[in-house]
Amino acid sequence: MKAVLYIGHGTRSKKGAAEANIFIASVMKKVDAPIQKLCFLELTEPDIEAGFEYCVQEGAEEIVIVPLFLLSAGHIKQDIPEKLAPLIGEYLGTNVRMEDPFGVQDSILDAIAELVTAEAHSVRSDDSLLIVGRGSSDPSILRAFDSIKRGICQRLGVKNVQLCYLAAAAPSFKDGLDSICNEASGRVIVIPYLLFSGLLLSEVIREINKKIKMGCSVKLTDTLGRHGAIQNLVAEKANGEVNVSAAVIH
Numbered sequence: 001m002k003a004v005l006y007i008g009h010g011t012r013s014k015k016g017a018a019e020a021n022i023f024i025a026s027v028m029k030k031v032d033a034p035i036q037k038l039c040f041l042e043l044t045e046p047d048i049e050a051g052f053e054y055c056v057q058e059g060a061e062e063i064v065i066v067p068l069f070l071l072s073a074g075h076i077k078q079d080i081p082e083k084l085a086p087l088i089g090e091y092l093g094t095n096v097r098m099e100d101p102f103g104v105q106d107s108i109l110d111a112i113a114e115l116v117t118a119e120a121h122s123v124r125s126d127d128s129l130l131i132v133g134r135g136s137s138d139p140s141i142l143r144a145f146d147s148i149k150r151g152i153c154q155r156l157g158v159k160n161v162q163l164c165y166l167a168a169a170a171p172s173f174k175d176g177l178d179s180i181c182n183e184a185s186g187r188v189i190v191i192p193y194l195l196f197s198g199l200l201l202s203e204v205i206r207e208i209n210k211k212i213k214m215g216c217s218v219k220l221t222d223t224l225g226r227h228g229a230i231q232n233l234v235a236e237k238a239n240g241e242v243n244v245s246a247a248v249i250h
Helices: 014-028 048-057 074-090 106-120 139-156 173-183 199-213 228-239
Strands: 002-008 035-040 062-067 095-098 128-133 160-165 188-192 218-220
Touching: 002 014, 002 048, 002 228, 014 035, 014 228, 035 048, 048 062, 048 074, 062 074, 062 228, 074 095, 106 139, 106 188, 106 218, 106 228, 128 139, 128 173, 139 160, 160 173, 173 188, 173 199, 188 199, 199 218
Parallel strands: 002 035, 002 062, 062 095, 128 160, 128 188, 188 218
Antiparallel strands: none
């Protein structure tokens, strides 16, 4: 019997946790698996151990791990495999494989473009876009954001598209927002490259509100988890319709 175990990052924000649960409830309706469970790497219950054991107790012979992570950094490469390793060792009869994170895909870039258009109603040539990443010291993440930046430029035809990060990389969000507001001739549209709300998004909103009070025209798009294309992408991974070379975990 097949099970799908969705693994989110986790958050101290009740709103963010609620959004993750609503998101996965919608995804589950599109997935052909009798056993499905959402769990979290940290900060939110249930944890990975509880989620994994739930699947086994429900009779799972195969568990497909679907990480709800946009890009592949330390959590994907190290933290989640380390959490899964003792569980796989305990339940040797269960076949476990993990799908890749979302990566940079046309469907995600298209969704971002639609979120920007929905917030701004129409994108003007003098608009400026600020893409806000979670941040990482992993060089591959920074390269991925460069690709994201190029993709958004191509889709929206906006010349001034900049990147900033909430942690572990430069420029910081505050520095990035200061810079783009100082040089922008039109509106500044902030794109949080996050799946759900949380404390990080609260920080973004606080800084934006400060800029608005100072007279800067700033608009904030929805998080990516609000877009149906992202739900479809998760469902496709859970159904095995993409990434057929998913890694088998030993």
